[in-house]
Amino acid sequence: MGAAFAIQVMTGKENNVKKLMDWAFARNESAQNWIKTVHTFTTTTRRLLGQGKLGKEIKRAIMPGYIFIEMNYSVDDNNCSAHLPAEVWHLIKSIPGVLKQFTGSGQVIGADEFQKMLGLEPEEQLIEIAVPIEEASGSEEEKVQVDEVEKNMKSALHEVNMAKTSKERVQALKALDLAEQQMNVLVEKVYEEPVGVVAKELSGIQQLKNRIAERVRAFVRNSKEIVSFPRAFLNQIISPTDLQSKWQQSPRSLITLLFEYLRESGAS
Structure with missing residues (x-):
């Protein structure tokens, strides 16, 4: 295992840049x-589709925007011997998708440290389950509040426009001023993104210092909650022969089994 350098590339183009580098390096002595x-x-990642079938494989970067070049040499304790010849430096720079090189003296990743990086981040197949998003409690109350303030604002503007006497106009302007104050409070308030009930439930499990649960993620994509977890967990929560029948019940039933497994694993 040699030392390594980090290369910043266009996010989402990591595999393409790697292929171009492999091609260019193979033709440069x-x-x-x-x-x-x-x-x-x-x-x-593979999406769990209907009837318990798995979709096509999709590769995603664990460290988006970066690839690593492993060298044929180690370095001294202070990493002062790390360098690349100008010809190789310019070759890397010319590859489409490369944004920045961290290939100067002192920017090297030592062989031992890079070995740990490779060991800490093994390639792992993930499974994704999609369920219709159900917003956590509290969001409906906020919607009602927004609708009420907007209704008050429209009503106050209408009263101002329809006022016929000076007294009616004064009262209408007071109502409008109050509605504007309520609107300003809403505008200045910082709202959090809607949190689905699945993500909220998962967060509760993770807060119990459950290290296994830390490998599960829940996020919103295309108006659905996506639960992503290692494929090895799927074999723990359900047998392959039961997968289709369980999936026909509902995707949420599989997530329930997953969370039960996480709780049991955390308690043991």
């Missing part, structure tokens, strides 16, 4: 002498 291999840290 100097690059072959200095560079051992190019690494990306990725996970493979």
Whole structure:
């Protein structure tokens, strides 16, 4: 295991840049002498479709926007010996998608540290389950409040426009001033993004210092809550022969089984 350098690339283009680098390095003798291999840290995700079937594999970067070049040499304790010849530096710079190189002296990742990085981030296949989003309690109350303030504002404006006497106009302007104050409070208030009930339930499990639960994520995408977890967990919560029948009940039933597994694992 040699030392390594980080390369900043266009987010979402990590695999494309890696392929271009591999192609360019294979045709450059100097690059072959200095560079051992190019690494990306990725996970493979498969959506759990209807009837318990798995969708196609989708690779996603664990460290978006970065790839790593492993060198054919180690470095001294202070990393002062790290460098690349100008020819290789310019070759990397010319590859489409490369934004910045961290290949100067002192910017190297030592061999031992890079070995730990590779060990801490193994490629792991993830499973995704999508369920219709149900907003957590409290969001409906906020919607009612917004609707009420907007209604008051429209009513006050209408009263101002319809006032026929000076007395009616004074009263209408007072009502409008109050409505504007209520509107300003809403505008200045910082609202959090809607949190689905699945994400809220998962957060409660993770707060119990459940290390296994930390490997599960819940987020909103395309008006659905997506639950992402290692494929190994799927085999723990349900047998392959029961997957189709359980899925026909509802995707939420599988998530319930997953959360039961997380709670039991955290308690043991």
